[in-house]
Amino acid sequence: MPIALIVIVTVVDILAPPEVHLGPFLVAAPAITASFAGPGTTGLIGALAVLAQAVVAVTRTSLTDLNHTLQIVALVLISVLVAFLARLRERHEQQLTQLRSVAQAAQQVVLRPLPHRIGPLRLAAVYLAAEAEAQIGGDLYAAARTTGGTRFIIGDVRGKGLEAIGEAARLLGAFRAAAHWQPDLSTLVTYLEATVSSDLDTPGDWDTESDNEAFTTAAVLDIQDHSPALMMINCGHPPPLLLRDGQVFELQVRQQAPPLGLTEFMTSPSTADAFALHTGDLVLLYTDGVIEARDRHGIFYPLTERVAAWPGHEPEALLRYLQDDLLEHAGGHLGDDAALVAIERVSHTTGHSSVPHAVAPIPIENR
Numbered sequence: 001m002p003i004a005l006i007v008i009v010t011v012v013d014i015l016a017p018p019e020v021h022l023g024p025f026l027v028a029a030p031a032i033t034a035s036f037a038g039p040g041t042t043g044l045i046g047a048l049a050v051l052a053q054a055v056v057a058v059t060r061t062s063l064t065d066l067n068h069t070l071q072i073v074a075l076v077l078i079s080v081l082v083a084f085l086a087r088l089r090e091r092h093e094q095q096l097t098q099l100r101s102v103a104q105a106a107q108q109v110v111l112r113p114l115p116h117r118i119g120p121l122r123l124a125a126v127y128l129a130a131e132a133e134a135q136i137g138g139d140l141y142a143a144a145r146t147t148g149g150t151r152f153i154i155g156d157v158r159g160k161g162l163e164a165i166g167e168a169a170r171l172l173g174a175f176r177a178a179a180h181w182q183p184d185l186s187t188l189v190t191y192l193e194a195t196v197s198s199d200l201d202t203p204g205d206w207d208t209e210s211d212n213e214a215f216t217t218a219a220v221l222d223i224q225d226h227s228p229a230l231m232m233i234n235c236g237h238p239p240p241l242l243l244r245d246g247q248v249f250e251l252q253v254r255q256q257a258p259p260l261g262l263t264e265f266m267t268s269p270s271t272a273d274a275f276a277l278h279t280g281d282l283v284l285l286y287t288d289g290v291i292e293a294r295d296r297h298g299i300f301y302p303l304t305e306r307v308a309a310w311p312g313h314e315p316e317a318l319l320r321y322l323q324d325d326l327l328e329h330a331g332g333h334l335g336d337d338a339a340l341v342a343i344e345r346v347s348h349t350t351g352h353s354s355v356p357h358a359v360a361p362i363p364i365e366n367r
Helices: 002-015 023-034 039-060 066-110 161-178 185-200 208-213 303-308 315-329
Strands: 121-128 139-145 149-157 216-224 229-235 241-244 247-250 273-276 282-286 338-345
Touching (some): 023 039, 023 066, 039 066, 066 161, 121 139, 139 161, 139 338, 149 161, 149 338, 161 216, 241 303, 247 303
Antiparallel strands (some): 229 273, 282 338
């Protein structure tokens, strides 16, 4: 297109009446080139534009004509300038490419991809970053295989930026290290709480003004292989949703624990609540970035309604549906990071048919 522009302007300028001068339009050729090409190509197009202006000058008058001389000088200066700007743009794009590579590597380390199948469970997960160039923020999730089941964590670190990412990485590291050997969820959550609280006491990790407000909401789950049970401790996190036979239920615990990092508000150790999880049931874990996403009218995303209207039954299909629907609701841009994890029990259990002391899930329509 820049070459075609040079040819057209040159021909028309030569054929135009003496009082018409189209030479200044040649500046557009190197300017357009700088928007998509490197400094070398931009400089070459600039040189062609200068040569075309010289041809016009010789054809119409002469190179020493003041008008054409000034046009040529201005074209040379502008070509040099846009070539320099093309170099800056090219360098910026290289830096962005490197940052994306680092971000993707960090995401693989911090948020390891969940396998499609763990024991009797089928899994899917998706992370939606609010920042266009970011790959990960303060939202987190992980799964850890134990001797008789699988443990999960989903959480949201208060705050943004590198501090939130660092805190998410530390919490996930503590979960992966302790989920295998802590005997029950209560001691596991106590261990995670100690990890978060001790980290908050480390000088320099958090801004002085926000030290007392740093915390992480989290839900920690344990799903046994041979028992139709889901054990959960909820530390200030949005309640998971249970899809069963076309109905949607909230998994509300009897007593919610404070978010991790707020030990001064705990009066007693956290205790896990049990929920029945049968073959074909699907559990949806999510962070508040999902339910707090607003449309252009300021209306929050109606997650439970969208899940209830979903006709499918596979975790990956559910998350694809929710991802597309959420981004459409928010106009393509989220105000906060959002994470979703779908867990489906797909194989039969061999344990008891009922779960002792189980908490009944709350139907959405009866909230």
